[in-house]
Structures are given as structure tokens and as C-alpha cells.
Amino acid sequence: MGPVPAFRQIDVFTAVPLRGNPLAVVHDADDWSDEQMAQFANWTNLSETTFLQQPTDPRADYRVRIFTIAGELPFAGHPTIGSAHAWREAGGIPKAEGRIVQECGVGLVEVSYAERLAFAAPPLLRSGPVEPERLRSIGDALGLTPDHILDAAWIDNGPGWIGLEIDGAAHVLALDPDPTRMRGLKVGVLGRHDDSGPDGVEVEVRAFYSDGRDAGEDPVTGSLNAGMAQWLVGEGRLPERYVARQGTALGRDGRVHVHTTDGRIWVGGDAVTVLTGSVAV
Structure with a gap:
């Protein structure tokens, strides 16, 4: 599988550990297969686990794959906030000041971090x-x-x-x-x-x-x-x-x-890292 990837468990939509929604984040997961990601997400037994990868779209800062214990999601909110938090904490530097661009199943999602991390609500399917x-x-x-x-x-x-x-x-x-x-x-x-x-x-x-x-x-x-x-x-x-x-x-x-700016709805929240380590599988 290559180098042992770093791991973080983030509590999302809270600034106080253990009061929000936990998210497992695996860094540098480019070499993981769909089966490995699904198996690991099932093992964590959290509502979602995300896997950070290099983007395939040049406009994006990173790509994220989002898995529940039962399968993959094209988009989810607390994994977006938590993944952006983990990516920045691991040294990620966005291409545009003040704005992260996440690539996921629904396309590109903008994440701001001026006041607190907030994502632009994607169009309804x-x-x-x-x-x-x-x-x-x-x-x-x-x-x-x-x-x-x-x-x-x-x-x-x-x-x-x-x-x-x-x-x-x-x-x-x-x-x-x-x-x-x-x-x-x-x-x-x-x-x-x-x-x-x-x-x-x-x-x-x-x-x-x-x-x-x-x-x-x-x-x-x-x-x-x-x-x-x-x-x-x-x-x-x-x-x-x-x-x-x-x-x-x-x-x-x-x-x-929640706030609306220039006709766009932004959904934000605090996030705090609770666990750090590495994945040995």
C-alpha cells in the first residue's frame, strides 16, 4: 500500500471535544482501493470516514472520498468541515487565500475559513x-x-x-x-x-x-x-x-x-482534533 498514512479523528461542529460529530480522516490515501476504503470505514463504525487524496481537477486543493459503514457518499457536510480541518492541520496550503476547494463526488465544493470553516451548499440533486x-x-x-x-x-x-x-x-x-x-x-x-x-x-x-x-x-x-x-x-x-x-x-x-452571502448559502462550524496517529493495515 506504500507509506503508512497519517490518521486523525476530528470532532466536528463543536469547539469542545466529545460534544460534536466524530469523523475519521485518513491522509495520503491515493493508493487505497475502493474495497480497502470501504472495509476501513466499516471498521471505524463511525457515521463517516474520509480519505484524502491528490485532486484530479487542477482547480481543487485536495480530493476526498467519503464512506459510511455501508458505502460511499458523493457529498456530506461534517466530513467536508472535518476533512478541511485535517488537511489544513497537516500543512495543507490552499491555492487561493481564504478559500479551500474540495473535490468530491458532487464536484467542487468551496470551503472558507475566515470566521470558521464553512462550506458553500452544493446544488440540490x-x-x-x-x-x-x-x-x-x-x-x-x-x-x-x-x-x-x-x-x-x-x-x-x-x-x-x-x-x-x-x-x-x-x-x-x-x-x-x-x-x-x-x-x-x-x-x-x-x-x-x-x-x-x-x-x-x-x-x-x-x-x-x-x-x-x-x-x-x-x-x-x-x-x-x-x-x-x-x-x-x-x-x-x-x-x-x-x-x-x-x-x-x-x-x-x-x-x-448558517449565513448567506451574495445569494450563496454557507454552512459552518468549529472542529477540533481529538486523536492523531497512523494507520497500520
Whole structure:
């Protein structure tokens, strides 16, 4: 396989270790086969593992391959923030000052690092209303009646998310999905805090997923928050700058910072390195 690659485990969407969403990052993975990457990602048993490689597009600073325990994703948000953090920490110098260009399955994704790391939300691969039968299935799986659901839309930017806005942050935190009924669904749920929201947080978000083997909850999810912002900011139902909290129900305390600049939505967060080492496989 060549030289032993460096390894980092990053906590993403938090400045406090163990409060965000962990990401495994393997550096210098150009010689890794698809099978080796999939096997290693399955072994880490994290929601995502990324593999940094030399870019194939001359405009990019690096290429990233993003794997879950079940397969590869064309794009995901917390792996983008975490990979950019790891790449910079390992000595990466971007071609353009203040802006990193990441190459991944959906193409080129810009990552800024002026205030904190933030990626430009990629175009949605699917948008628009959710089919009534599918929406009923989601409501049944989450224990929601139609009067609790304010709106729903496809917000798929790679992972396959459907977004729901429901009636309040407290109701988001009280959700207790049926794991059997969640099979085959990837659903993000957002609810607004009232004036007593913590530390300037405007909305509470939770992300429920099924990977074909299990149904579970993701602690803090950049791709979902990007899709939510494209949908709800785009319709004027959320402000152009806001903070989302995610992971509360799992004992985490993630913060996702969303802002709009020149018509582009940016999704940002802090990241901190928790583990460093090397991969011996």
C-alpha cells in the first residue's frame, strides 16, 4: 500500500471535544482501493470516514472520498468541515487565500475559513414536495400527525435527505422514532425555538437515517442543515443568518452556523482534533 498514512479523528461542529460529530480522516490515501476504503470505514463504525487524496481537477486543493459503514457518499457536510480541518492541520496550503476547494463526488465544493470553516451548499440533486404516501410513512415512523407537520420537502444534496419543519423545538426533542418504520428513510426534522432558545440558537434539528442495515440518529449533520437552509431560507421562512443546534437528544451539543452571502448559502462550524496517529493495515 506504500507509506503508512497519517490518521486523525476530528470532532466536528463543536469547539469542545466529545460534544460534536466524530469523523475519521485518513491522509495520503491515493493508493487505497475502493474495497480497502470501504472495509476501513466499516471498521471505524463511525457515521463517516474520509480519505484524502491528490485532486484530479487542477482547480481543487485536495480530493476526498467519503464512506459510511455501508458505502460511499458523493457529498456530506461534517466530513467536508472535518476533512478541511485535517488537511489544513497537516500543512495543507490552499491555492487561493481564504478559500479551500474540495473535490468530491458532487464536484467542487468551496470551503472558507475566515470566521470558521464553512462550506458553500452544493446544488440540490432533488427538491420539491414529498409524495403524500411517503410523507404519511414518515409521519407514522416519527409519531407525527399531519397537524404537527408545517411543511415537508426533498432537500437531497447527495445523502438523500427529506426535510420536515414541525411545530417547535420542544416537539423536535420529544420525537421517539420507530426504528422498524424508519427503514429506508432519511429524514431531517427542524423546529424553531421561542425567545428562550439557548445561546442565540434559533432552531433545533435532528437527523434520522437508515443505512439499509440499521436505523439511527446522526449527531450533527452538515448536509442536512445545508438542504434545510436552501429550502427554508430560500422561501423566506428562516433568516439569512442563524444558528442551529443538533445532537441534544444524544448528549451532544453541536452548533451549525448558517449565513448567506451574495445569494450563496454557507454552512459552518468549529472542529477540533481529538486523536492523531497512523494507520497500520
